[in-house]
Amino acid sequence: MSLRSKLEDVAKMAGVSTATVSRCLNEPGKVTNKTRERVMNAVDALGYTPHFGAKALASRKTRTVGAVIPTMDNAIFARGLQAFQEALAAAGVTLLVSSSGYDAEQEADQIRVLVMRGAEGVLLIGTARLAKAYEFLARSKTPYVIAWALSDRESPCVGFDNMGAAKAMAERVLALGHRDIAMISGITAMNDRAASRVEGVRAALVQGGLDPDRLSVEEVHYAFDAAGKAFERLMVREVPPTAIICGNDVLGVGAISAAKRRGLRVPEDISITGFDDIDIAAHVEPGLTTVHVPHERMGAGAAAALLALIEGETPQATVCIETRIVERGSLGPPRVGA
Amino acid sequence: MSLRSKLEDVAKMAGVSTATVSRCLNEPGKVTNKTRERVMNAVDALGYTPHFGAKALASRKTRTVGAVIPTMDNAIFARGLQAFQEALAAAGVTLLVSSSGYDAEQEADQIRVLVMRGAEGVLLIGTARLAKAYEFLARSKTPYVIAWALSDRESPCVGFDNMGAAKAMAERVLALGHRDIAMISGITAMNDRAASRVEGVRAALVQGGLDPDRLSVEEVHYAFDAAGKAFERLMVREVPPTAIICGNDVLGVGAISAAKRRGLRVPEDISITGFDDIDIAAHVEPGLTTVHVPHERMGAGAAAALLALIEGETPQATVCIETRIVERGSLGPPRVGA
């Protein structure tokens, strides 16, 4: 690290003790106006920046929390995280973010890293993760809250009912008369959100008297082109679907794009739905019918819960954020005779 | 922070001194297999995680660097940053990311925060920032590299020629016969990339014998709907443009979307171009003709430069990453008689 001035330098320059400088910076009220001024002058004359590590070590607090999200690639987590961080900032708490690339092993590592860097609590996405990650959290007594999903763990969660929302969407699709339904899903292994959404669709089929095993599910990672390829695979099946329920909006947009490339009209020839309601969903043609998730509310709620937990309080165990379907045009009735 | 076990606990359990434990963890070669085993057992029996702050304090090194990006909202910076962080990880260096929301004051703060948290160097986007930010970097002797743009500062940059690329795109537009050209740009204040792109377009106009002052420029922040509104404003002008050059792909996609909503065909009725070549550019209809930026190469190059700088070496001052135009269909000749 570079040469930096330390508390002692400031103290010397201002002609006071290090304790006084520390007080100036942390509890300005406990110091005379006159000395405070002297100290502050020294502080910015020297460009003094406190050494975070030393501070954390001495005070044994960091005012920092961490979050491990699956990816920063697409906008899925951006809005919620933004709200999370704003709520934290309002409480004077810094957020450290890292991403796991949807890899459980990496996620466990990242949690360790965040805690080692002083995270006093962490935000986790969904419930599916390595046992050792949970063990580490327990052993290090690190508070955590789970978001983007509901959880039955002892630690609180602020999320939404992935299965219920997906089921509702599937019911809507069924109600329009679709019987040949397929799904393009994210990889469900170690991803409870993706898995729940598939499960929700299956539940709707069962409820509608259809065989859930006939649902073709293409599992791909969340990317436009992967969705496009999955779409191609689905459309060359013996009985091509008349509606494709996508696990999220990235997949939905990718599917719409692939449909158009194939010369199919949406929704006349094929209906497509998404999940999340990210910005782009409203900006494709036709607009993507999707599940709107109030990410801002979730992020803010998660922050409140985590902050409470850190303060030793016991926040509500489960906060369920309501989702709703937004109709935009990519979902319609099947072609008659299809 | 939660109760954590410390080096001393491990040492006690393994029956060795704290120095030996430290060596086990940091220079395993310097320790007998037998003792290493004993120590390691104690380490995971206790779930020991070193205290980062203490480590940083004692060793006065952190092996971390920081990056302040304008936003995590859209995918513009995701790919480059990903490459940056992978290159760092390969060198055993951790990346701390924070975002400024395109706010110069906030950016200066974030730089301070990162340095205070131990960043041994920082990655900055573009050249336009508060003087005090540069002063802080100089005074704290923090190495930095600038990416996403070219810079004539003493500190290295790994970027591309925003102005040149925009000029090339504008030349292409002119070559197709367009004369009524407009621009939807990002906010140019404190954003040199946005400003350079506008400048580049103007330069092409001048070169083509047109009056650069006749270029209508709508400045908006980077969001689909903001671009849509800007599009509307442009199209109701006395002489609506036949081509709109957008400052980036988010704006381009927003403009295409708005055009279609307005019943205009792209490119028959209106040509639209973008900049960056993010994923979505290839997945709208028609595909967005845009400037492809090799983000991966840039990110990796920036990492190499910053790492070198931290090691006290003097990397190449300016690395210019070549961009190229990708034709996708949203740019065509103007309607005859338009």
Add this chain to the structure above:
DNA sequence: ACCCCAATTGTAAGCGCTTACAATTTGGAC
């Protein structure tokens, strides 16, 4: 002017780790 208490400032002991340096062990070579 003097005393006393509250407000302000100083002193110094760590926080958990690394790392010179010192002490001890090890294992050949004789």
Add this chain to the structure above:
DNA sequence: GTCCAAATTGTAAGCGCTTACAATTGGGGT
């Protein structure tokens, strides 16, 4: 078995900060 250098381990002094506690100061009340 002895001796010596090399390998391994231990000792202890900080790293830059916070914070009890002690010392000092200042300002009424008399």
